[in-house]
Amino acid sequence: MRFWDRQNAARAETRRLLLAFALAVLLLVAGVHGALALAWLLMAALLPWQLPYPAGFLAANVGVSLLLVLGGWWVETSNLRAGGVKLARRVGAREARPAVSHAEQRLCNVVDELCIAAHMPRPQVMVLPRADAINAFAAGWDAGDAVLAVTQGALQYLTREELQGMVAHELSHLHEGDTRLKMRLAGMVYGLELVYHFGDTVRERPGLAWWFGSAIMLAGSAGWLAGRLLKAAVSRQREHLADARAVQWTRSRDGLGGVLRKVMTQRREAARLRLPAAAHGGLAHPAVQHMLLVEAPDEDRLSRHLDSHPSLQERVRHIYGRSMPPLPVAPLQDVPEPAHRAVQAPGAVPLAAQFDPYA
């Protein structure tokens, strides 16, 4: 089946990217040492008297840059570890109330259903009441504080089947440990960033320090950029994996596919009316940005390569195997939906199955 293959491909790609990440850290350390050694040699050549090459120069350079990278990683990771529920509250989520609202009862049921399909413990279900955009995120370091938050817009505009697709995508992030992986990568990128900032600090001092600071900054900025590119690439692969998972668990492409196509419409409307991204509630927060179902639109993006998500069109193409038009977005009446599989006469073949063996 196709979704198994997609999952394997996405996992293999992630492994390659993580290796590349380790390589980038090594190169950064080598780069810092190389740049500093070059600065030293230049200085030694320019000065009128002889300078002996400092003993332990390599060890000091490597030690300091590794200290910065690993220390930054550790500090940032322990910040992010604070817990999924705490993070969700910070962006304005509250716990779902299945007893009060019919839509939230439906959401909680959908989460329970899919946890059975996925063989996993149920995460805390939360709602972002102020966000009208269709979106969701999962967060949490481990199963104990895993949280799945859904926007009010998703509750309002998505059918039960689509809600299933969305929840399945987010559960995949929790199931595969993506939330942890992404937090780790964010920590590593922060470590690489620290080297850059260290160089900047050194540069502020007068005299020779400017040269050395510039050398460190140059190596650091190359490492930082490489780190961000790799982090974004890993993240995009995990999104593809989660999409394939959602199709596996729901055995339906119209679930998640419908969500993405409705988001397309919402995006187009927002662009047409020139609405700000305010409808996203607190979701533009950088701490959750890389964990969303679809990225909150951001104007000052460097390029496609820094996006943490593949484009909507690309994801829809992966799910359906071809491009699909956007779907209209209309609020549901507050009525329970039919069960997730369409009822049909025994023996009848659905129309789609006649054209598509995967339907």
Added chain:
Amino acid sequence: MSMTAWLVLGGLAVAAAWAVAVYNRLVTLRNRIANAYGQIDVQLKRRHDLVPNLVEVARGYLQHEAATLQAVIQARGQAQGAADAARAAPSAAHLGALAAAEGVLGAGLGRLLAVAESYPELKADAAMRQLSEELASTENRLGFARQAYNDQVLEFNDEATQFPALIVARLLGFAAAPMLEATRSAQEREAPAVRF
């Protein structure tokens, strides 16, 4: 002892360690299949527990549909009996009877909900709406529990039938587990129409 003897002994020890690892992995997977099967049972029980509530709420509005309600209650009783029998002795006959009883219950529920369709006050009843959402969810859970069971069987079968592990599986009598076929009988194929 000679060098060769040591080599042979070492080789045997490595092979034995590998066989133990494979055996343990297969046992874990087989236990997971049993657990996944238990999940289906849990969801069937949930369905049985929902029926009396649904009937109680519907009874207030459906005085003229006593026969439909009676049929659902009866089917529920039979399904519960069949489930108990299958739990006590999971033989093929009992499982077949359970599948048939569940099919009848599903059809009865479908009829009840179809009848409820023509009673707007019942449809608008808050308790009824909540119950029919629960029922829709239970049907989905049942489907997902079966799907999870089959996914687990696939994992076990993949492990037990691939080449080197296949030797251990055959020697220790791990047979490939059968998948659940929801469409074994025509009755089972019929999904209950939870339409509102």
